[in-house]
Amino acid sequence: MTWLSKLTGLSLLVMLVSCSGDHNLWDCWSGFKRIKCDKPTAEQIAQKHLNNGDFSAAIEVLTPAIADEPENYARYPLLAAAYAGRGGIDILGIARKQIGSSDSALTSFSAFLPTPNTVDAETYQQDLADVASAVATLRAVPSNILTDSEAFPYSASAILELTIYQSSYSIMFLNQFIISPTTGTITVDQLANMTPEQAEQVITNLLAVGDLPQVSGNSNMQSAVSAIATTINDQPGATTKDKIAAYVATQNK
Amino acid sequence: MARSSVAIALGMILGAQAAHAKKTVEPVYQDPFDLAAGGASLTRASKEGTLFSNPALLHLASGFIRWIGSSTTLTLNKESVNTARKFLPKSAGGSGGASSSNSSTTDSSTTNSSTEIVNDVLKNPVRVGWGEAISLLTRRVGGAFFSRFELDLGAHEYGPAGLPQIELQTESYNGFALGAPVPTPLSWLIFGVTAKYIMASEEYVSADLVDQTQVTKYSDPKMAKSLYSQNSGVGLDAAALLFFQGSSLDLTMAAKADDIGDTQLSGDSSGPKQLKQVTSAGLGLTLHTGADAIHLAADYRDIGNAYKQPLFKRIYAGTKVTLRQHLGVAAGFYQGYPSMGAEVDLFFLRLALTAYTRELGDHPGVAPRRMYMFSLSTGF
Numbered sequence: 001m002t003w004l005s006k007l008t009g010l011s012l013l014v015m016l017v018s019c020s021g022d023h024n025l026w027d028c029w030s031g032f033k034r035i036k037c038d039k040p041t042a043e044q045i046a047q048k049h050l051n052n053g054d055f056s057a058a059i060e061v062l063t064p065a066i067a068d069e070p071e072n073y074a075r076y077p078l079l080a081a082a083y084a085g086r087g088g089i090d091i092l093g094i095a096r097k098q099i100g101s102s103d104s105a106l107t108s109f110s111a112f113l114p115t116p117n118t119v120d121a122e123t124y125q126q127d128l129a130d131v132a133s134a135v136a137t138l139r140a141v142p143s144n145i146l147t148d149s150e151a152f153p154y155s156a157s158a159i160l161e162l163t164i165y166q167s168s169y170s171i172m173f174l175n176q177f178i179i180s181p182t183t184g185t186i187t188v189d190q191l192a193n194m195t196p197e198q199a200e201q202v203i204t205n206l207l208a209v210g211d212l213p214q215v216s217g218n219s220n221m222q223s224a225v226s227a228i229a230t231t232i233n234d235q236p237g238a239t240t241k242d243k244i245a246a247y248v249a250t251q252n253k
Numbered sequence: 254m255a256r257s258s259v260a261i262a263l264g265m266i267l268g269a270q271a272a273h274a275k276k277t278v279e280p281v282y283q284d285p286f287d288l289a290a291g292g293a294s295l296t297r298a299s300k301e302g303t304l305f306s307n308p309a310l311l312h313l314a315s316g317f318i319r320w321i322g323s324s325t326t327l328t329l330n331k332e333s334v335n336t337a338r339k340f341l342p343k344s345a346g347g348s349g350g351a352s353s354s355n356s357s358t359t360d361s362s363t364t365n366s367s368t369e370i371v372n373d374v375l376k377n378p379v380r381v382g383w384g385e386a387i388s389l390l391t392r393r394v395g396g397a398f399f400s401r402f403e404l405d406l407g408a409h410e411y412g413p414a415g416l417p418q419i420e421l422q423t424e425s426y427n428g429f430a431l432g433a434p435v436p437t438p439l440s441w442l443i444f445g446v447t448a449k450y451i452m453a454s455e456e457y458v459s460a461d462l463v464d465q466t467q468v469t470k471y472s473d474p475k476m477a478k479s480l481y482s483q484n485s486g487v488g489l490d491a492a493a494l495l496f497f498q499g500s501s502l503d504l505t506m507a508a509k510a511d512d513i514g515d516t517q518l519s520g521d522s523s524g525p526k527q528l529k530q531v532t533s534a535g536l537g538l539t540l541h542t543g544a545d546a547i548h549l550a551a552d553y554r555d556i557g558n559a560y561k562q563p564l565f566k567r568i569y570a571g572t573k574v575t576l577r578q579h580l581g582v583a584a585g586f587y588q589g590y591p592s593m594g595a596e597v598d599l600f601f602l603r604l605a606l607t608a609y610t611r612e613l614g615d616h617p618g619v620a621p622r623r624m625y626m627f628s629l630s631t632g633f
Contacts, residue, residue: 001345007502007540007549008540008547010572011540011547011548011549011574014549014570014584014585014586015571015572015574015582015593017591021591022590022591022610022623023567023590024565024589024590024610024612024617024618025586025589025590025616025620026563026564026565026589026617027589027618028617031617037273038564038616038617039616040614040616040617040618041616042617043413044616046615047411047413048408048618050410050411050415051376051410052329053411053412074413077414077415077416078411078413078414078415080412080415081415081416085411091410091411091416091463092375092410093418094463095416095417095461095463096462096464098515111584128595132344154414155418156461156464157412157414157415157461157464158415160463160464161414161416164463176604216464217461217463217464218464236365244413
């Protein structure tokens with residue numbers, strides 16, 4: 001083969017290969033196998049999974065990455081988001097709604113969370129466990145790091161995220177006792193299943209939202225969710241469960 | 254909903270924060286046909302791209318005047334085209350049932366459509382740009398006024414911090430370049446220099462969509478200054494070209510130093526403040542007859558990796574096929590992604606269409622933008 005025909009062939013080959021797809025030559029999964037590929041970071045891979053709605057895949061990427069480097073705190077908000085996403089939290093819906101103190105946090109939040117009437121009981125408990133994992137993941141970041149914007153560039157976002165997940169968990173925990181699985185309406189009938197300890201847990205969860213550090217953007221949400229606890233405590237009743245029943249009755253009007 | 258999203262976008266356009274350097278190893282201005290050939294332009298560049306890629310190439314012009322004219326480019330990404338196509342009004346025979354619907358149905362469909370638009374914008378980034386160059390290139394000297402601007406609006410349901418995030422990036426480069434080849438007694442060795450006056454700005458802003466206060470702060474008109482401001486400065490590039498011509502095969506090798514001694518930019522814009530000196534090398538082979546040619550070229554940019562860029566962003570390679578000097582097709586690998594394009598020369602009018610992918614992230618697949626570029630040039 002002459003130089004000229006080789007050059008012509010090579011030129012045609014470049015044209016054919018470049019027209020054959022849109023994958024990067026250095027891509028680790030679909031690129032050219034004979035060159036050393038360029039792999040995105042665990043955070044970047046996880047973020048891609050998150051935006052594709054594949055939350056379990058994001059958890060699978062981030063869990064070992066965090067185990068390997070527990071002090072890489074940039075991964076914690078993403079893992080929390082993956083748990084929350086798998087737990088059914090519609091984060092985009094919450095972002096759009098811009099839940100504030102003027103809203104009824106209970107109904108506003110519930111629109112973006114799984115409720116006992118939208119999923120079966122077992123799935124609801126799994127969702128609740130996932131949202132609890134989201135809260136636990138962010139609480140695993142040491143508080144001095146979480147609040148230090150110099151040490152942790154995502155500090156404000158992470159606290160805002162924690163506020164959303166803690167609020168979501170508190171309301172999901174309450175909803176399992178007050179929303180009818182068949183009709184989806186708020187009803188006191190469901191409260192028969194609630195133990196006194198669970199009633200106390202409802203208040204503790206709600207108050208935990210108010211105890212979070214204040215950052216830009218979370219104060220309205222904190223006020224709205226904490227107001228539920230205050231309103232419950234202001235209701236007549238001998239026990240916390242009675243007060244919750246009275247509160248639920250007001251929500252039902 | 255659409256209105257609030259537009260307000261957020263406008264709010265962000267008014268605000269600006271620290272910039273991420275985007276112009277790194279590439280020339281400040283590139284010809285669309287060069288981009289189609291993978292952006293490998295050190296050994297073969299088109300029109301005003303010559304001044305920015307390798308001024309020594311001016312000496313290889315067949316006539317005294319290589320190019321005089323203007324070029325206008327319009328750039329937009331594939332997702333923008335798809336979104337626009339999706340929401341363009343349907344033809345009268347299509348879904349034109351609105352006149353028979355009652356008002357509540359119309360309201361409902363409008364709301365659904367608005368939500369769909371917002372969902373689409375949140376999932377698909379929008380990147381648009383335009384460029385303009387007016388140039389006179391001769392065998393001895395060349396000059397060009399150039400201007401290009403690109404705007405990138407992206408949103409993620411899950412941003413890097415796990416919350417819905419919107420981000421806006423702008424890239425603006427304008428100025429004037431004056432270049433000249435410097436022939437040597439050796440016919441195969443040519444040097445070249447380009448002096449350039451650059452006005453540049455690169456802005457990057459991002460906000461968590463959940464945090465209304467974060468978005469609102471960007472609507473402060475005082476923050477607009479950075480976006481409208483540009484940094485300016487004077488820089489110098491130098492190049493060397495080794496050109497070995499055969500009867501049907503040419504070999505070209507190039508070495509280039511961009512922004513010698515680091516080009517310092519000053520002004521009110523948050524960035525860039527400096528264009529670092531980078532050294533690059535290129536290799537080209539041209540198989541030609543009298544009127545037709547096949548060019549193969551590869552560039553290795555920023556050999557010393559001054560910008561700390563990954564390898565896939567420093568290697569550019571591609572091929573150009575020109576037929577009868579009036580039709581050209583090109584293909585290559587630009588930042589590792591396939592690129593392709595075609596150019597038609599209608600004597601006083603040149604039309605070019607290029608498709609390429611630009612990676613905004615630091616690894617392949619992180620933030621790719623599949624771009625279409627249309628160019629119209631008038632001149633000869």
